[in-house]
Amino acid sequence: MxxxxxxxxxxxxxxxxxxxxxxxxxxxxxxxxxxSASEDPVTVTYIILKHAAEEHRHAFYLKKQIEKxxxxxxxxxxxxxxxxxxxxxxxxxxxxxDVCRYLKSELKLTGRELRFAAYLLVTYAIEVRADELYxxxxxxxxxxxxxxxxxxxxxxEEGHLEEMINQLQHFSxxxxxxxxxxxxxxxxxxxxxxxxxxxVINN
Ligand SMILES: [Fe+2]
Ligand SMILES: [Fe+2]
Numbered sequence: 509m510x511x512x513x514x515x516x517x518x519x520x521x522x523x524x525x526x527x528x529x530x531x532x533x534x535x536x537x538x539x540x541x542x543x544s545a546s547e548d549p550v551t552v553t554y555i556i557l558k559h560a561a562e563e564h565r566h567a568f569y570l571k572k573q574i575e576k577x578x579x580x581x582x583x584x585x586x587x588x589x590x591x592x593x594x595x596x597x598x599x600x601x602x603x604x605x606d607v608c609r610y611l612k613s614e615l616k617l618t619g620r621e622l623r624f625a626a627y628l629l630v631t632y633a634i635e636v637r638a639d640e641l642y643x644x645x646x647x648x649x650x651x652x653x654x655x656x657x658x659x660x661x662x663x664x665e666e667g668h669l670e671e672m673i674n675q676l677q678h679f680s681x682x683x684x685x686x687x688x689x690x691x692x693x694x695x696x697x698x699x700x701x702x703x704x705x706x707x708v709i710n711n
């Protein structure tokens with residue numbers, strides 16, 4: 509199943525829509541906390557601080573959008589307030605594990621270098637995904653005449669992708685090769701996540 513066919517079904521059901529927004533909020537929050545956790549306390553840059561702040565804002569903003577679904581019933585990230593809760597939590601953590609495994613075996617990185625390289629590749633793959641997912645969601649929202657909107661997120665995610673490419677160019681002349689590996693790993697995980705969402709809709 510494709511996300512573009514699943515989303516109209518989710519948006520049409522207030523309760524599912526509220527849980528979808530909460531699930532996106534959870535994933536943004538997980539991403540934000542991962543960026544913050546990978547920050548070096550001394551060498552952290554303006555760009556990394558900006559990025560972490562904006563991902564935290566996305567988590568908050570999506571949570572706030574739940575009010576517009578007139579459901580307003582997702583106070584926490586407990587499983588009952590999410591869609592595909594187990595997989596939604598697993599997705600980003602597994603991507604991190606897969607990317608770290610690749611960096612250790614292929615580039616023999618450890619410690620601080622490993623943490624920074626994993627931040628670059630995981631975040632790059634997520635930004636590629638975000639640049640695809642949010643516009644599909646916004647289209648579905650427009651078609652449904654929903655009051656929810658994610659345009660401010662789309663704008664910031666586009667900036668993030670550019671910033672990640674900039675940082676990756678400084679990281680390695682072979683950055684595109686490594687970045688593609690991360691994108692391949694993410695694509696596999698994302699497809700499984702969409703299948704899980706499809707199963708929720710069909711139940
Ligand atoms: Fe984000
Ligand atoms: Fe982002």
